[in-house]
Amino acid sequence: MSNNELHTDLRTAVRELCSRFPDSYWRELDAREAYPEDFVKTLTETGYLAALIPEKFGGSGLGIAEASIILEEVNRSGGNSAACHAQMYIMGTLLRHGSEAQQAQYLPKIASGELRLQAFGVTEPTTGTDTTQMKTMAVRKGDRYVVNGQKVWISRVEYSDLMLLVARTTPLEEVKKKTEGLTTILVNLKDAIGNGMTVRPIRAMINHATTEVFFDNLEVPVENRIGEEGKGFRYLLDGLNAERILIAAECVGDGRWFVDRASKYAKDRVVFGRPIGQNQGIQFPIARAHVNVEAADLMRIRAAELFDAGEPCGAESNMAKLLAADASWEAANVTMQTYGGFGFAADYDVERKFRETRLYQTAPISTNLILSFIGQHVLDMPRSF
């Protein structure tokens, strides 16, 4: 089967699955701030969430191109992949840097859905994007790490079995380079919560199951460390291109959803005796949003091709994320404007998707930080920090 045929079949199958979770499903969860348990269960049982896990561990061993199509179609259907997308990229750290024993222990269970690895603990309240300044410490005591500190915006902790935690094992003052001394540790959440780890939900603008997490002498077995001690920052960077491409695809899905809705509404809504889409003031912004979403998609496809060929793709992955996030946000604004007052009504779903796609200007990496990566690492301009 050619890649094109595979992708077309994949899109059709994911669309069919998503049709079982209509707008009303997501709208109702949003109102209750509830987790899309049935959707995540279905995406797991059908194997889509294990797309990137190699076949020998029970996954389907597909590439990032295919994984990104799955997430794109979820968002294009009106849903929100953010409920479970992190498993696809967090799992990569285990796959690339975990020991054989860790891979054999966890990956088949993640693929089958017996275990969820949905939580990723990096961001801290006082240090934000400046990751190397993080203060959470994991101090080795015999065969355990004792963890103390705090994380913020850690999503899906309450709906996951495992969390990949990034903590300092060597204080910043004692390392030669600030990127040294960070370590990745797999935390078994069922053991940890209530035994040194406390989780406090954050009420946010979107339904994202996001939380603050506090560590007070949490003990984690040393055998849960992924890779070498002190090399966690490098492992973190290794996973970023996959994350950027997957999020770009979600934004493309959002962008297409907005353009579909806006163009349909512009044809149907009659004011002053004609469809509002007959006015160029309404039609052209929708057309421009479409152009920008499709252009961003090309960069996302290019980045995915390079990634799957094992070629360097840092520049393309970052550019794809930036272009797609901007295009989906533009499309969101245009759709709100096209819908007039009805854009604000929850029943039309525009305001929900508008809030959801706004996240990608800020997380998992903000637009400014991508521009600084391009400025410094692609265009070789001076470092600003």
Ligand SMILES: Cc1cc2nc3c(=O)[nH]c(=O)nc-3n(C[C@H](O)[C@H](O)[C@H](O)COP(=O)(O)OP(=O)(O)OC[C@H]3O[C@@H](n4cnc5c(N)ncnc54)[C@H](O)[C@@H]3O)c2cc1C
């Ligand atoms: C809903 C949600 C879910 C999240 N889920 C997770 C999660 O599961 N796990 C996790 O670890 N994190 C998560 N995050 C955190 C997210 O990755 C961060 O919010 C994001 O990286 C930005 O960090 P910050 O909020 O600390 O902003 P800051 O670092 O405080 O930055 C604030 C603003 O200043 C800008 N800025 C900062 N420094 C510079 C500079 N040198 N030059 C130019 N501009 C600059 C930034 O671009 C940003 O716009 C989530 C966040 C949200 C909102």
